[in-house]
């Protein structure tokens with residue numbers, strides 16, 4: 483696929499693709515877009531009106547308030563937003579890794595079109611998180627890379643054993659063959675001397691190396707979908723760039739679809755075909771990476787872009803967004819960004835803005851752009 487530069491340094495590509503977008507059922511559940519992708523295939527993953535809540539002593543945390551998007555085969559979707567916006571809870575919901583109690587997927591569908599074994603369509607939200615089907619999907623078909631490698635690496639086992647165990651379980655290989663796959667995977671993530679490294683324990687590796695091992699682990703079963711949650715946050719800039727290159731190369735080799743979750747728009751500009759901007763548990767803007775980076779419409783997206791380094795602009799004029807994301811237990815009737823928004827109007831505080839189409843795939847939920855005629859429905 484030909485990649486076109488965006489205005490961020492090292493930015494790459496975009497490809498046209500239909501998508502879905504939605505908001506909470508408080509007002510009207512919205513679902514739009516063509517069901518078919520550019521090449522006629524259906525999206526591998528469709529999240530429809532997902533709501534995940536945590537029932538805590540301090541009240542109900544509505545972490546995800548009705549999120550919808552689609553992921554096409556071989557494409558990368560970036561999910562961005564500040565800390566606490568519901569990105570990780572969205573990812574954990576897709577993996578059925580929400581700890582219950584206190585968490586629960588209270589509404590929505592997570593439609594996964596399986597590519598392996600049986601080509602069936604399944605609603606992950608309906609599956610028992612601990613059941614055999616979900617266990618086979620998790621790790622075998624959908625893998626996740628976490629921000630902190632030690633979340634998924636076992637300190638008591640060598641890295642070779644950990645990767646080969648996954649391969650044995652999901653590919654049905656014997657121990658010897660599985661260990662060969664483990665060596666090959668470490669080689670693919672460019673770990674030198676993989677025959678020796680497989681004998682080491684996670685604590686014997688550097689942070690960047692552990693991240694690579696986790697990517698190797700996540701990709702060792704050739705997952706149809708890779709979810710990378712803040713994959714580079716803990717790493718220095720050079721290693722970050724290497725990890726991004728690595729994920730892109732592995733996507734080319736394995737054809738996986740990727741959801742990359744980050745508060746770092748620079749990472750998204752380099753990797754994503756499509757971008758969903760999340761705020762307070764909802765997607766507030768959605769579009770191709772070109773839409774989002776060249777023609778941002780939501781004041782929150784504009785704020786995010788103004789707060790990161792951009793090619794050709796001096797660092798001193800970076801403008802952080804004032805204020806903070808509201809507490810997740812707060813009930814907000816209108817736009818959750820109102821207290822921080824330089825364009826706030828009276829109606830913003832009264833009614834939740836509905837998603838409105840800007841052009842093509844590009845949609846935004848903001849009263850500045852809500853033209854009743856263009857509402858997505």
Ligand SMILES: Nc1ncnc2c1ncn2[C@@H]1O[C@H](COP(=O)(O)OP(=O)(O)O)[C@@H](O)[C@H]1O
Pocket residue numbers: 536538543544545563564565566567568569570571572581584585809810
């Ligand atoms: N186990 C939990 N119990 C209660 N609240 C939670 C839990 N996990 C996440 N949350 C809340 O859900 C909201 C979204 O969190 P998260 O998805 O982790 O944000 P992000 O990944 O965008 O930084 C936050 O307000 C967070 O405090």
Ligand code: SF4
Pocket residue numbers: 780781782817818819820821823824825826827830835847848849850
């Ligand atoms: S709806 Fe109003 S408060 Fe919210 S982002 Fe748009 S202009 Fe700002």
Ligand SMILES: [Mg+2]
Pocket residue numbers: 569570571711712
């Ligand atoms: Mg997170």
